[in-house]
Amino acid sequence: MSFKIKEEIRCAGGKLLKVMHQSKATGTPMDVNLYLPQQYYDGTAKAKIPSLYFLSGLTCTPNNASEKAFWQREADKYGFAMVFPDTSPRGPNVPTDPEGGWDFGVGAGFYVNATQPPFNTNFNMYQYVHSELPNALTDFFRSEGRPAGLGSVDFIDNVSITGHSMGGFGAVSGFLKNINKYKSCSAFAPIIDPTTTPWGVKAFTGYLGTNKETWREYDPCELINEVPYVAGKEILIHYGTNDQWKEPYLRPEHFIKLVPQSKWANHIDVKLVDGFDHSYYFISTFVPEHAEFHAKHLGLI
Numbered sequence: 546m547s548f549k550i551k552e553e554i555r556c557a558g559g560k561l562l563k564v565m566h567q568s569k570a571t572g573t574p575m576d577v578n579l580y581l582p583q584q585y586y587d588g589t590a591k592a593k594i595p596s597l598y599f600l601s602g603l604t605c606t607p608n609n610a611s612e613k614a615f616w617q618r619e620a621d622k623y624g625f626a627m628v629f630p631d632t633s634p635r636g637p638n639v640p641t642d643p644e645g646g647w648d649f650g651v652g653a654g655f656y657v658n659a660t661q662p663p664f665n666t667n668f669n670m671y672q673y674v675h676s677e678l679p680n681a682l683t684d685f686f687r688s689e690g691r692p693a694g695l696g697s698v699d700f701i702d703n704v705s706i707t708g709h710s711m712g713g714f715g716a717v718s719g720f721l722k723n724i725n726k727y728k729s730c731s732a733f734a735p736i737i738d739p740t741t742t743p744w745g746v747k748a749f750t751g752y753l754g755t756n757k758e759t760w761r762e763y764d765p766c767e768l769i770n771e772v773p774y775v776a777g778k779e780i781l782i783h784y785g786t787n788d789q790w791k792e793p794y795l796r797p798e799h800f801i802k803l804v805p806q807s808k809w810a811n812h813i814d815v816k817l818v819d820g821f822d823h824s825y826y827f828i829s830t831f832v833p834e835h836a837e838f839h840a841k842h843l844g845l846i
């Protein structure tokens with residue numbers, strides 16, 4: 546499916562592209578933002594430019610992180626591209642929260658494949674993010690209409706994933722479920738215990754149904770026991786101690802307790818950082834640390 550470049554914005558040493566394409570997984574047009582670093586334009590990359598996917602949180606579009614997380618300078622520093630997908634399908638025929646909330650439906654796709662009507666037609670964000678989008682971007686960058694530049698970008702093989710809140714959940718669950726796909730994973734204030742916390746319970750009930758057995762396949766607390774550790778892979782997580790959603794929406798304590806007894810013991814680093822909240826002030830503060838972590842795993846340093 547072809548992409549339309551809606552805007553090309555000069556930013557740091559590269560460009561932020563706002564693109565749109567028709568998705569089969571969601572049955573809707575999807576917005577995506579891409580940051581192509583300096584190395585894409587000046588041709589100095591020694592190999593294909595790796596990508597880092599950033600999954601955003603509740604209510605976000607691809608613009609929130611593009612404007613407020615400040616990944617761009619880090620992407621130039623190490624030479625990786627950024628992919629900022631949307632958080633859900635959108636459009637006049639897309640069903641949303643019957644209660645009118647912002648924590649379910651449009652803007653809150655939770656990066657799962659819905660099985661429950663009416664959401665199962667469009668809300669296939671797991672399939673979209675981990676499979677359709679990387680392949681579609683690869684085709685786009687091979688096509689005539691690709692963004693002008695001297696480099697080539699790898700959207701499939703040398704890739705890592707990160708995200709915030711709902712997107713942090715999407716990053717951790719997607720990483721563990723696709724353990725041979727992503728080189729590394731990080732998360733900012735992820736909804737790490739979705740089967741016992743209100744946002745997760747609401748989303749899983751609506752998208753996956755009331756049978757909690759079906760929730761397990763996306764639950765990071767289960768996945769760290771089920772997915773065998775793969776040498777070299779690591780997960781880095783930050784939470785602010787002053788996060789206004791920490792109780793009862795995020796509740797990392799259960800996960801933190803499980804890690805040392807899990808298959809991923811010593812390979813998941815959860816850092817509680819004093820005084821930080823849930824906002825992009827928190828995210829942007831720790832983006833340089835996450836960027837360095839991913840750059841190391843992507844073979845850039």
Ligand SMILES: N[C@@H](CCC(=O)N[C@@H](CS)C(=O)NCC(=O)O)C(=O)O
Pocket residue numbers: 601602603604605609613647709710711823824825
């Ligand atoms: N009042 C917030 C509640 C939801 C919220 O905190 N969303 C987080 C992700 S869970 C966010 O990134 N909001 C957008 C932003 O800060 O730019 C909003 O409507 O944005």
